[in-house]
Amino acid sequence: MASFRSSAAYRIAVTYTVICAWTILLLGAGTWFVADREIRRERDQDITAELDRIARGPGWENAKAALRQIQVERGDGRFGYALFDARGRQIGGDADLPRPRSGFESASVRDDKGSQRSMRIGTIVLADGTRLAVASDHSELEEVKKKILVPFLAAFCSLLAINVLGGLWLRSYLLNRLKPITATADAIVTGDIEWRVPVASEGDEFDAAGRAFNLMLDRIAGLMENLRQVSSDIAHDLRKPLIRLLLQTDRLGRTDGAEQRVLELGDEMLMLFTSILRIAEVEGGGLERSFELIELSALMEEVAESFAPALVDSDHAMDWIIEPDIDIVGNRELLAQLATNLLDNARIHTPAGTEILLRLESEMTTLRLSVEDNGPGVSEEERPKLLQRFYRSEASRTTPGNGLGLSLVAAVARAHGGSVSVESADPGLRIVVTLPRSGG
């Protein structure tokens, strides 16, 4: 019983059965009553017609005449007749009837062969107080009613049987369909994160649920992989500065400037941690809480103007083309950091004399923010790797940086529903951030 209550399949089957049974019962009872009434009405009309026929005959006004009339005209044999005097004694007729009241009634009557028959009896009172009763065999009505009830009862019973079987089948079907999902969850609980729900291509509701489940698992696996990657990156990439720091510490007091260098190395490591944490925060999701409507054009103008003097100081030429009045829903600080990282990147990895161009333009459904330079550029094989965490091209081994700047750009773009692509600007490099346009 407990398993019955806890099984959704059984609950569905029972609910369905009850609804069907009620429908059949209502339909059956309705038909039964309507048929009963109709047949009776028809019979009563026949009896009325017979009574009329007899009564319209000559001398209908008294019992004797009626009796004669009955004996003369036997009718077509469908009816039985009886006459009762005013005191209620049967004084004639061929049917053995109980004394009827005036009007119509149903009665059970013993026939000549001694078996019970259901009769419909119509009675009128004649002028001399005798009652004339005409009875018609009514048992066929019972037959009809039985004939009506039988299919309904059969339907009801087979419905019960079908629903019980259906409930059992539904339960096993549901169990079967849910089993892969349960099995997948169990497998993942026991540590096999690679397991996925098998999904059929035609795709019913269960397949849709399975697909959603798999997407969720993919996302979780992605995050876990991300975490694993970050941990191993940290372990690997922090060794280098740590070793340098230890070497410098060893030289403290013996070499001039070692103290300053130790502090610098410490700062560098701190910045590395800050960058890693920032990327992890952005990639962790849930940033939407901090999103607001930002005048992106004004923000980019501000970043560009702020960078211009510094870029001039490092002998770069800086220009910007910013389409006015572009708004976006996002995190102001992260978008500012995205732009500064792009500009930092362009400045650090290009020689003096390079021209850097920041451009913001809107397209149909997207925004395009790009920073390009006319520096030496990056080879085609290396370009996609630029967005990888800690990736540093051979050419940039000696420049400052930790290989995380563009990773953050990519993470911020993704957090805003956008993407980053790295292109050749012939001859330089162009990094394009595509963001969805918000609003209209």
Added chain:
Amino acid sequence: MRILLAEDDDETAGHLESGLSELGHAVVRATDGEAALELGISERFDVIVLDRMMPKREGLDVLRRLRAVGVGTPILLLTAKGGIGDRVDGLDAGADDYVVKPFAFSELVARMNALIRRAPSSDTATRIEVGDIVLDLLRRTVTRASRPIALQPREFTLLEVLMRNAGKVVTRTMFLEQVWGFHFDPQTNIVESHLSRLRAKLREGFLDDPIETLRGLGYRMRSDG
């Protein structure tokens, strides 16, 4: 200056305590949130340095309660959480400033000094005068010895920050936060580039530079002009 230092980590607290004592400040230490709340309510301090993560009572909670009972002492929040939401939480709870751990001691001192100096009247003043330099906040003009100096908007804000903190150190991160609203550190020296242009404009036609560079610490506006 009397400072309440609420920090549960002994090593960090020890460093801060000895550093601040060397600078001539009186430091009272609280090792947990309950003690910090009690001391903050019962005694008067010039500034409270409050760690966010403390035993018994969380820093943010201490902060809220102190503000709720009307303690108006400037509060500097220390935190290991540098997240985007965390900073807003701290400032919403009533902190005056926010320093993310780990931090340089000089940074903390500069920010503490800036907090104490922040007299309410100077926030609403429309004119700031330091030495022979006059900054008009309404007309957005700057004069030095009555000679007008044309500044870019960001240079103007930079100068305003320096003048409000005249005689005190302003660090690079303070500039980034107050002038640009950036809570991150671009690798490109946008602060230095703007400052060098500002200084060149202020110096032009004069013999001295009213702004000093303190290596490894930050910049300072000479309060005597």
